[in-house]
Amino acid sequence: MLEYEDIQHILLTRAPALDGLYAFLSFHKADGGRAWLSEILETVQSAAAALALVEKEKRWVTVAFTWNGLRALGVDEASLDTFPEEFKQGMVARASILGDTGENHPDNWVDGLARPDLHAIAVLFARDAEERGRCNMEHDNFLARSDGVEVLSTLELEATPPFDYAHDHFGYRDRLSQPVIEGTGETPTPGSGGPLKAGEFILGYADEYGLPGKLPQPEILSRNGSYMAYRRLQEHVGRFREFLRENAATPNDQELLAAKLMGRWRSGAPLVLAPDRDDPALGADLQRNNDFNYKQMDPLGYAVPLGAHARRMNPRDTAANVNRRRMIRRGATYGPHLPEDAPEDGVERGIAAFIICASLVRQFEFAQNVWANDSNFHELGNEHDPIIGAQDGTLDFKIPKRPIRKKIVGLPAFTTLRGGAYFFLPGLKALRYLASLTDARHA
Amino acid sequence: MPETATKADWTKPAAMAIPQGGYFKDQAEQGRFGPIFPRTPACYGFSIVAKVKPGREANFYEYARKIEETVAAQPDALAVLKLHYLRWVLFPVKGELYFMYQGIFDTDFDKYTEDAVRLFTGLGMSTSFENLEGFPEDWKTNPGAFVKFVREHQCPSFLEYGEYPFVSADEIKKALKLKAAFSNMLDLMQ
Numbered sequence: 289m290l291e292y293e294d295i296q297h298i299l300l301t302r303a304p305a306l307d308g309l310y311a312f313l314s315f316h317k318a319d320g321g322r323a324w325l326s327e328i329l330e331t332v333q334s335a336a337a338a339l340a341l342v343e344k345e346k347r348w349v350t351v352a353f354t355w356n357g358l359r360a361l362g363v364d365e366a367s368l369d370t371f372p373e374e375f376k377q378g379m380v381a382r383a384s385i386l387g388d389t390g391e392n393h394p395d396n397w398v399d400g401l402a403r404p405d406l407h408a409i410a411v412l413f414a415r416d417a418e419e420r421g422r423c424n425m426e427h428d429n430f431l432a433r434s435d436g437v438e439v440l441s442t443l444e445l446e447a448t449p450p451f452d453y454a455h456d457h458f459g460y461r462d463r464l465s466q467p468v469i470e471g472t473g474e475t476p477t478p479g480s481g482g483p484l485k486a487g488e489f490i491l492g493y494a495d496e497y498g499l500p501g502k503l504p505q506p507e508i509l510s511r512n513g514s515y516m517a518y519r520r521l522q523e524h525v526g527r528f529r530e531f532l533r534e535n536a537a538t539p540n541d542q543e544l545l546a547a548k549l550m551g552r553w554r555s556g557a558p559l560v561l562a563p564d565r566d567d568p569a570l571g572a573d574l575q576r577n578n579d580f581n582y583k584q585m586d587p588l589g590y591a592v593p594l595g596a597h598a599r600r601m602n603p604r605d606t607a608a609n610v611n612r613r614r615m616i617r618r619g620a621t622y623g624p625h626l627p628e629d630a631p632e633d634g635v636e637r638g639i640a641a642f643i644i645c646a647s648l649v650r651q652f653e654f655a656q657n658v659w660a661n662d663s664n665f666h667e668l669g670n671e672h673d674p675i676i677g678a679q680d681g682t683l684d685f686k687i688p689k690r691p692i693r694k695k696i697v698g699l700p701a702f703t704t705l706r707g708g709a710y711f712f713l714p715g716l717k718a719l720r721y722l723a724s725l726t727d728a729r730h731a
Numbered sequence: 732m733p734e735t736a737t738k739a740d741w742t743k744p745a746a747m748a749i750p751q752g753g754y755f756k757d758q759a760e761q762g763r764f765g766p767i768f769p770r771t772p773a774c775y776g777f778s779i780v781a782k783v784k785p786g787r788e789a790n791f792y793e794y795a796r797k798i799e800e801t802v803a804a805q806p807d808a809l810a811v812l813k814l815h816y817l818r819w820v821l822f823p824v825k826g827e828l829y830f831m832y833q834g835i836f837d838t839d840f841d842k843y844t845e846d847a848v849r850l851f852t853g854l855g856m857s858t859s860f861e862n863l864e865g866f867p868e869d870w871k872t873n874p875g876a877f878v879k880f881v882r883e884h885q886c887p888s889f890l891e892y893g894e895y896p897f898v899s900a901d902e903i904k905k906a907l908k909l910k911a912a913f914s915n916m917l918d919l920m921q
Contacts, residue, residue, distance in 0.1 A: 608811040658842045
């Protein structure tokens, strides 16, 4: 039985937000940090509250902490030691494992995200800009009353037009292949497999192997919590469009090339089901747009290249133990829309995403290390994920085609990682526990 | 690291001397569970050596029959590990029995560690490990301890050789399939 009243809403619900803000914080004093937490936790919805009030609510708040942030709040060393190694080390230290090299290296990150004194994130999803402004003022008041809480940076979120469906700045439809958790009552869409055990995503529940993973201690801190990998990924829209124009002669061929990189047309229609031309009605139809596999329907990659983004991030029936590698994705786009006919304007835009899972090393890091950035993936050789992989202009992208495949050499980087962090996303009881700590507990 | 580590030319047999400890200093790639042993002309691999608990020898022969049956019934049982060859050896040292488990495969062990642990568990391979001294008793609930045991008992090579270096099992299988396809084609041309 999932404890909806204790689980932060972001884990189980998706806010109907078109605006928002992330604030990255540092606590210079433990009691100041706890004072801030005591105030903000009153605004953090549980999954139960978010579901009950989804039509009425105008804003949704999430808070999470780095390992250093837990220490800064006063969590004692014995407890800190029970957290998993990769979380303790943090995303900066795991850069080479994640493929965060070259331009993506933490040395180049912005907004103070690589700083060891990054302690917390407050996530605001708002229904509109007005609500975001109101909440931001409310947050400023919390900060004014909390001694020694520094805002390292903020990131304003902005949905990209058209607003009637979720998509990124490249134009790819998003939210097509999300795992469904057993016990939520949701029914997976056709082709998505069965619901997954809650323990794959939420601490304290049985996972796909039937056992709850090892919980950080004390249990009140970890139960109903999860881990959240933050990735701020700049999308080079001008470069992407130029690449399509340079490598495909007609608008139709450009669309097909964009689809080959992703594994789906930008409308969301999967190439396995629509290999030759786009089918926007299929792309928008949740009952049909995920109903395919690779092993039987496209083993050689004539529809979806073996190295395409979707095929790497969810290899479906072509990888072992995929149910142990699934992740919940949340987040939003940021930066202004670049109109289709406009030249690159040099303004940063991209996606600011959260990947939520019970084990960063088994789920998120595996996907980055093996699926996105392993040159041996499907024996592809000189390839990484064409959308999110580490690209330095020396790698290829092969598109199987009869009689002879097309090989693109020197694939440019369409995205650059501008920052990231590992956060622990506590349940609501755990937030109250953290707010009630005293300095005496700090060893 | 010598140039052979990065150059893949299957026509040129190659050997690689590996420094003490198994890694090339300052060049060891970090995997999720620690540094990764280098890819050599003999691909990736491991050699796990451990002492057998007294009186447990017969269990290994029973285990061998079990693995033989498993693979016969399900030929792709080990596919996820991207293997070339596995060898299991028992040998005595000063009257005590030791076990060596050696594998050659196409991807570093770190990448598929969890899959390997799951596979070992599922196929009963871990039950052979239970006959080894120092094997964690809580391996069923603590995959991390299993991985730690494997890493601690890994004896890295100091020299590896490949007659057809850096060729993957999939490439070999593809080449043999192609040969068979050409052979069929020639039959059809008669």
